[in-house]
Amino acid sequence: MRTVATATFRIPFTQASPVLDNRLPVSCRSVRLSSSNSRWKLRQGKDYFAREAKVQGLKSRAAFKLLEMDAKYRLFRKGQTVVDLGYAPGSWSQVAVERTKPHGRVVGIDLIPAQPPKGVSTIQGNFLSPVVQNMVKDYLAEFVPRRVTTGRDAEISEDDEPVVTERPSYIDAERAESIDSHHEASLNDGKLVDVVLSDMSAPWDQTSGFSSKTLSNPYNRMMNTSGMNFRDHAGSMDLCLAALKFASDTLRAGGHFVCKFYQGSEDKDLELKLKKMFGKVHREKPDSSRNESKEAFFVALRRRGDVTLGDIWN
């Protein structure tokens, strides 16, 4: 698998951009009023994270949201399998490739066609469709090698803190390992994914610029909120629930789940569901997420292997 050429990403935690000048030149002011597209471009130009993404070769400023969450919760490890739902244009996938190399696997799914970032396998389709979800599962079953899990060995990485325990006898250790690995194998049956990410949000319908759209620069079709809070909230709940169902089928015990949502009346219910399936659940609003946006993220850590969808849906 190919890997991203960019070295390490820097995470700016403080919004160091200078105070923006409201007194724009007349030409800019007229552009500002002309179309939402131009407004978006103008805002991106002034945005610290958007500029920094360009400098660091990241596909979009969204990368910094995931980098912040990873810095706080250590979501990734070397060699993991990551599924990135709504990956386009691909900055989260870039982060996942970087953090899981070498030997990591990143699979991205998106509605719209986009150039996959280096090292990422992608599927184009509507993730709300069961056909597309099955396609992703088939892809994983075919291309992700089953991890040979011997007791706790497979979970230990060099990042883990050393744990000092009393050594059991050889026979006890063999017996415990066999029980552990059988139990774990049955819990992880068909579950091949270590981290499920979802940054999905419904793209705007494209109304202009059809002739100038390219695969490598699809971003302005992905400006993602309708401006109607309830519609954005309800749409994001559907996408999060689809992502959670998928995670329930594919995420290994101990795996992590991150999903974007637009805050509203139903997010508490989603949080309760997540709390039943994961050891710890955090609500996050990263510094790089725009203040004026109602977007936020659930970071759900350590999937409980014995909890199924039936247990959390009441």
Ligand SMILES: C[S@@+](CC[C@H](N)C(=O)[O-])C[C@H]1O[C@@H](n2cnc3c(N)ncnc32)[C@H](O)[C@@H]1O
């Ligand atoms: C904010 S963008 C994701 C940005 C991405 N995380 C990055 O870092 O580059 C949201 C993406 O979700 C995708 N999306 C929305 N609904 C979807 C669905 N039902 N199935 C697949 N992708 C979807 C959109 O096409 C869009 O590309």
